[in-house]
Amino acid sequence: MKVVVVAGIPGSGSTTVLQHALKETDYVHVNYGDVMLEIAQEMKLVEDRDSMRKLPPETQKEVQKKAAGTIRARAEKANTIVDTHCTIKTPSGFLPGLPQWVLEELQPDMFILIEADGDEILMRRVSDTTRIRDTERLQDINLHQEMNRATAMAYAVYTGATVKIIENHNDQLESSVEEMKKTL
Numbered sequence: 001m002k003v004v005v006v007a008g009i010p011g012s013g014s015t016t017v018l019q020h021a022l023k024e025t026d027y028v029h030v031n032y033g034d035v036m037l038e039i040a041q042e043m044k045l046v047e048d049r050d051s052m053r054k055l056p057p058e059t060q061k062e063v064q065k066k067a068a069g070t071i072r073a074r075a076e077k078a079n080t081i082v083d084t085h086c087t088i089k090t091p092s093g094f095l096p097g098l099p100q101w102v103l104e105e106l107q108p109d110m111f112i113l114i115e116a117d118g119d120e121i122l123m124r125r126v127s128d129t130t131r132i133r134d135t136e137r138l139q140d141i142n143l144h145q146e147m148n149r150a151t152a153m154a155y156a157v158y159t160g161a162t163v164k165i166i167e168n169h170n171d172q173l174e175s176s177v178e179e180m181k182k183t184l
Helices: 014-022 032-042 049-054 057-075 100-106 118-127 138-159 173-183
Strands: 003-007 028-031 080-084 087-090 093-096 110-115 162-167
Touching (some): 014 080, 014 110, 028 032, 032 049, 032 057, 049 057, 057 080, 057 087, 057 100, 087 138, 100 138, 110 138, 110 173, 118 138, 138 162, 162 173
Parallel strands (some): 003 110, 110 162
Antiparallel strands (some): 087 093
């Protein structure tokens, strides 16, 4: 079975592109953050998803490791797409979304990064009233995307997986979805 990791920074539209592409593929969708949230809530650490990134790094690592085992068990039965973030911006710096112990468990075949221009992401975040997001400057958003690229390549070096970048610009969702389906 194939394991494909799809990632993008908040506001890049990675989940939206993925949801549309999944309608015509034979992959099972697993959201890494959802699995982490379930585990963190069971551990009585958080009440909502947006509180996760404010947990101490050691606690986040523990939750990540438990989530990796849960996802790997699911991935043994079907082609799986893991919807996640390459990096998580925390108050103490960037935290790898898929550290060594997670990569060893998942053994992904491919990483797909969904990206958009920084100003597009900034406007998407401002207009999204469903989430509680930290305010960031354009240069912070661009840095986060650069960190994702570097981190995805490091993950690929470690696992032997490939890295594909799909651009998701405003009013071009169909094109992004088609590229995702073709890549899968």
